[in-house]
Amino acid sequence: MIHPRRILLLIVIGILAGYAWWRYDHRDVRRAAEKFTPLSAPKLSLDDVKVLSAIDAEYTRLVESVVPSVVSITSSRTVTQLAPLTIDDLLAGRQRTQRAKSTSLGSGVIVSKEGHILTNQHVIAGMTEVRVQLTDGRNLAAALIGSDPATDIAVLRIDAPGIEPLPLGDSDVLRVGQQVFAVGNPYGLEESVTRGIVSAKGRQMTSDSAIEHIQHDAAVNQGNSGGPLLNVRGEIVGINSQIFSRTGGWQGISFAIPSNTVRRVLDGIIRRGRMVRSYLGVVMQEITPVLARNFGFADTEGAIITEVTPDSPAERAGLRPGDVVRTVNGKRVKGMQQLRQTIAGAEIGQEMQIGFLRGGNAVTVKAKIAEMPAELNSVIPGR
Numbered sequence: 001m002i003h004p005r006r007i008l009l010l011i012v013i014g015i016l017a018g019y020a021w022w023r024y025d026h027r028d029v030r031r032a033a034e035k036f037t038p039l040s041a042p043k044l045s046l047d048d049v050k051v052l053s054a055i056d057a058e059y060t061r062l063v064e065s066v067v068p069s070v071v072s073i074t075s076s077r078t079v080t081q082l083a084p085l086t087i088d089d090l091l092a093g094r095q096r097t098q099r100a101k102s103t104s105l106g107s108g109v110i111v112s113k114e115g116h117i118l119t120n121q122h123v124i125a126g127m128t129e130v131r132v133q134l135t136d137g138r139n140l141a142a143a144l145i146g147s148d149p150a151t152d153i154a155v156l157r158i159d160a161p162g163i164e165p166l167p168l169g170d171s172d173v174l175r176v177g178q179q180v181f182a183v184g185n186p187y188g189l190e191e192s193v194t195r196g197i198v199s200a201k202g203r204q205m206t207s208d209s210a211i212e213h214i215q216h217d218a219a220v221n222q223g224n225s226g227g228p229l230l231n232v233r234g235e236i237v238g239i240n241s242q243i244f245s246r247t248g249g250w251q252g253i254s255f256a257i258p259s260n261t262v263r264r265v266l267d268g269i270i271r272r273g274r275m276v277r278s279y280l281g282v283v284m285q286e287i288t289p290v291l292a293r294n295f296g297f298a299d300t301e302g303a304i305i306t307e308v309t310p311d312s313p314a315e316r317a318g319l320r321p322g323d324v325v326r327t328v329n330g331k332r333v334k335g336m337q338q339l340r341q342t343i344a345g346a347e348i349g350q351e352m353q354i355g356f357l358r359g360g361n362a363v364t365v366k367a368k369i370a371e372m373p374a375e376l377n378s379v380i381p382g383r
Contacts, residue, residue, distance in 0.1 A: 058232075062181070063193050066234045068135050069166040070227060072185040073106040073119055073142070073156075075127035107184035107227030108132065108156065109236060110165045111266070117156040118262060119226030120241050121147040124154050132158050135191055146269035151211055151257060152241050153265045154226075166228065168266075169235030171258035174198055174214065182218040182240055182254070184227025194219040196254075202337065203255060212341065213255040214238045220254035229256040238262075264345070278346045279372035281312020282319060286336045295324065295357075302326040303336040305356075317354065317367035326362075327355035343369070 046053045083098040106123030110116070117132065124130050130142040140158045147154035178198045186192050196218030203213040216229065220240050229238035238256030245251050268275040284303040292300045305323045308314050325333055329352055333339050346352060346369045355364045 059195075062230075062232065062234055063183075066166060066181075066183060066228075066230055067191050067193070068164045069110045070135070070183045070191070071108045071110065071117060072133040072188075072190050072223075073108050073117075073123055073130065073226060074103060074133070075106070075124045075130045076101050076103040077126060077128045105185060105188055105223045106225045107223065107240075109183075109226075109228040109239075110163050111168065111236070112165050113163070115158040115160055115163060116145065116165075116266075116270070117142065117158065118228075118236075118239055118266065119154050119156060120239065121149050121152045121154040122241075123226045124156070125149075130156060132156065133190065134160065134163070146273050146275075148265045148269070148275040151261060151265050151275070153239065153257065153262055155266060155269045166230075167235050168259045168263050169231055169233070169237045171214065171237050171260045174201060174231070174237055174258075176200060179232055180216050180218055180237065181230045181232075182216075182220050182224060182227060182256075183230065184220070184224035184240065186219075186221035186223040188223060192224075199253070201258075204337070211261060212258065212337070213241070214258055216254050216256065217252050218254060219250045221250050222248075235259075236262075260345075276348065277372040278343055278348060278350075278369045279313065280343050280352075280367060280369060281309035281314040283307035284325075284336045284339060287324070296360075297324075301335065302333050302356075303339045313367045313370050317365045319354070319356070319365065319367070320358070323356040323358050323363075325354055325356045327353075327364075329353050330355075 083096040104123060106119055108117040108119035111118050131139055132142045133139050140160055142156040142158050145155040145157050176198050180196060180198055182194045184192060196216050198214060198216050200215040203215045220243050224240050227240050228236045229240055231237050237259045239262055240256045242255040243250055244253035265275050282305045285306045287300045287302055287304060289300060303325050305319055306321055308319055308321055325339060327333060328342050348369060348371050350369045351366050353364055354367055
């Protein structure tokens with residue numbers, strides 16, 4: 001047994017040690033004040049950087065004019081999932097389920113005074129509720145007017161007065177090196193703006209894709225999907241849809257659906273409630289250097305028809321497998337992808353003059369473009 005005096009001594013020592021530590025911690029440290037002389041003005045005046053100042057002001061003016069037209073989109077659905085196990089569940093040997101809400105974030109852009117909004121189809125796919133957040137704070141329910149999985153475009157509509165739409169520009173006149181701006185809702189950070197240049201055009205996400213993308217280096221991350229890619233005039237030249245990434249985050253390579261593709265989808269959905277595609281009825285193959293030598297061509301321009309669908313516009317026009325298409329409406333066809341795009345851009349009922357080589361002879365026929373049959377809508381390439 002410890003003697004009471006020793007206990008008392010230990011208590012006193014503890015009190016003294018605590019007091020000494022408190023005094024050390026609250027000691028009055030006195031030192032001389034640091035000398036600190038900040039600059040009272042920048043080294044350069046606005047007159048010294050007039051061009052940069054003007055560019056800076058124009059960037060700000062552009063952003064201020066377009067941001068009110070960009071919206072944040074939250075879509076949700078109720079899903080059934082496994083519930084956490086309890087002791088009772090383990091004893092009874094059962095597994096319960098529970099209902100939970102699954103949500104998705106994305107972006108969109110207003111394109112009409114009536115409240116139509118463009119976004120990506122994958123932002124709202126499978127969702128039962130879609131809500132749109134405007135930059136003025138209004139949060140509104142959105143109706144799905146239509147979507148096109150093949151191009152990853154969806155059209156929504158909100159009922160909201162005082163909205164500011166943006167126009168669709170001409171993506172065909174975009175040039176590599178042009179400045180572009182991406183506006184959206186990355187990671188839920190609303191009204192985010194990034195700037196870059198057009199890195200390349202005509203990118204295909206898969207080898208047989210009929211949809212070409214704009215590659216650019218404006219930062220795009222999760223939540224940017226469906227937001228606009230804009231030129232310096234504030235026109236929509238693309239809808240941001242994908243990134244190339246090994247980490248899940250932006251790595252300098254972003255992709256946007258060209259505005260001219262978007263315009264065709266939007267027009268079809270608005271006018272008919274669905275995307276209407278032009279149809280010739282052929283399967284094509286690129287002309288490789290080996291094939292060019294076999295055909296006796298001096299170049300690899302054009303496309304070889306490898307299959308003609310029965311009772312299609314191509315068959316009715318007299319096209320056959322083995323024909324080498326070289327011109328459409330008098331213009332040279334540089335390759336299979338260009339021919340696909342030309343067919344896709346044609347109006348239903350439009351007549352196209354197709355020039356081709358058959359057995360070394362130059363032939364020209366007229367083919368009347370039809371609407372793609374419903375069963376082929378998901379098999380766009382080669383048609």
